[in-house]
Amino acid sequence: MSSQLPPQESIASVRARRAHSIKWRRYGPDILPAWVADMDFPPPQLALEAGIALLNSGDTGYPSPDLVTNYEAAYRAWALENFGTKPNTLRTVADVVAALRIIVLATTDPGAGVIVMTPSYPPFFGVVQDAQRRLVSVPMRADGRDYRIDMERLESAATDPNTQAIILCNPQNPTGRVFTGTELTEIANLADRRGLIVIADEIHQDLRGPEVRHIPFSSLEHPSALRAVVLSSPSKSFNIAGLKVAHIELPSDPELRARIESSPLLPLSQATPLGLAVGAHAYQSEYGWLVEVRERIDENFALVSKGLGDLDCLALYDREGTYLQWAKIERLPPDQSAYSFLLEKAHVAVGPGEDYLPGSTSHFRLNLAAWPSTVEHLIERMHDALSSI
Numbered sequence: 001m002s003s004q005l006p007p008q009e010s011i012a013s014v015r016a017r018r019a020h021s022i023k024w025r026r027y028g029p030d031i032l033p034a035w036v037a038d039m040d041f042p043p044p045q046l047a048l049e050a051g052i053a054l055l056n057s058g059d060t061g062y063p064s065p066d067l068v069t070n071y072e073a074a075y076r077a078w079a080l081e082n083f084g085t086k087p088n089t090l091r092t093v094a095d096v097v098a099a100l101r102i103i104v105l106a107t108t109d110p111g112a113g114v115i116v117m118t119p120s121y122p123p124f125f126g127v128v129q130d131a132q133r134r135l136v137s138v139p140m141r142a143d144g145r146d147y148r149i150d151m152e153r154l155e156s157a158a159t160d161p162n163t164q165a166i167i168l169c170n171p172q173n174p175t176g177r178v179f180t181g182t183e184l185t186e187i188a189n190l191a192d193r194r195g196l197i198v199i200a201d202e203i204h205q206d207l208r209g210p211e212v213r214h215i216p217f218s219s220l221e222h223p224s225a226l227r228a229v230v231l232s233s234p235s236k237s238f239n240i241a242g243l244k245v246a247h248i249e250l251p252s253d254p255e256l257r258a259r260i261e262s263s264p265l266l267p268l269s270q271a272t273p274l275g276l277a278v279g280a281h282a283y284q285s286e287y288g289w290l291v292e293v294r295e296r297i298d299e300n301f302a303l304v305s306k307g308l309g310d311l312d313c314l315a316l317y318d319r320e321g322t323y324l325q326w327a328k329i330e331r332l333p334p335d336q337s338a339y340s341f342l343l344e345k346a347h348v349a350v351g352p353g354e355d356y357l358p359g360s361t362s363h364f365r366l367n368l369a370a371w372p373s374t375v376e377h378l379i380e381r382m383h384d385a386l387s388s389i
Contacts, residue, residue, distance in 0.1 A: 113163030171321030245275025337361035
């Protein structure tokens with residue numbers, strides 16, 4: 001089978017091609033960016049052509065029902081083929097963060113507690129607080145090179161009768177965990193006991209390591225799954241975040257479903273026609289492209305493990321999904337964070353650990369969805385800087 005990806009690009013070529021990308025524009029030309037979660041790989045060309053056809057014809061108004069229907073059908077076929085599931089009713093939206101805001105406002109009361117397991121994707125904190133809900137942070141348990149759900153802490157947080165929901169990120173950003181069926185069932189049992197609504201962000205579901213299985217929360221044969229709301233998008237899988245398309249899988253529970261569907265915010269967060277067209281084509285025809293991307297990402301994680309794993313000042317946590325490496329610098333110079341140290345000494349921009357785990361300046365998140373040659377440069381710079389500690 002011929003390659004679905006173009007030949008490997010140089011850093012200069014990627015920087016020139018991505019001239020309008022925040023990833024490559026935020027920092028100066030001497031900085032290698034590995035912070036925001038998008039890929040340096042070009043999106044699948046044939047999927048892009050579905051959007052280019054709309055542009056060429058000037059058909060860029062509000063999307064028609066047939067674009068939405070085609071997208072939903074494409075995702076349903078994808079879910080059945082890749083996860084063996086048949087999703088509930090879908091509603092398309094612009095992006096997962098907008099969807100999360102809609103769901104939190106529609107399904108919880110003002111002032112209610114919403115559990116977020118940390119470290120976590122930073123917009124979760126902002127969405128809960130902006131919605132005037134109470135953020136209930138529950139730390140996960142670092143277990144050697146791995147992170148685990150701390151069920152005792154979760155149980156304690158859920159005892160408050162005013163706590164109404166839990167945001168579950170799976171695959172987990174930034175730790176890279178893909179939760180097992182046993183772990184998901186424990187979450188479901190807790191939600192059932194405490195009357196919690198599970199809001200599952202599964203945007204990284206297609207980005208998994210070798211032999212790792214993703215289990216959609218709504219596929220569990222459990223009462224909590226009937227009240228769960230699942231959010232996802234092709235934006236991470238196919239690198240089309242700027243095209244603005246995502247979907248909400250509505251709960252089976254009729255009362256919860258009605259509350260979401262009656263939200264005045266739902267029609268204000270429409271997916272774009274470009275996103276719907278490109279996303280549908282990607283789900284229909286671009287599995288081969290995704291397989292190659294996953295292979296490149298797996299190669300990059302192996303490069304990082306080999307190139308940085310011998311440093312006693314650096315802890316690299318195991319990754320099962322996403323293209324994000326979560327790590328910790330064990331011995332930092334005084335008055336420096338991992339982020340500031342790597343920016344200053346290695347000229348590498350990473351995700352600051354305190355954004356994901358409030359108060360922790362020693363952690364950082366590294367985006368490895370890049371060409372292996374770029375990752376090799378990252379490793380060389382980081383190894384030289386960290387060896388000086």
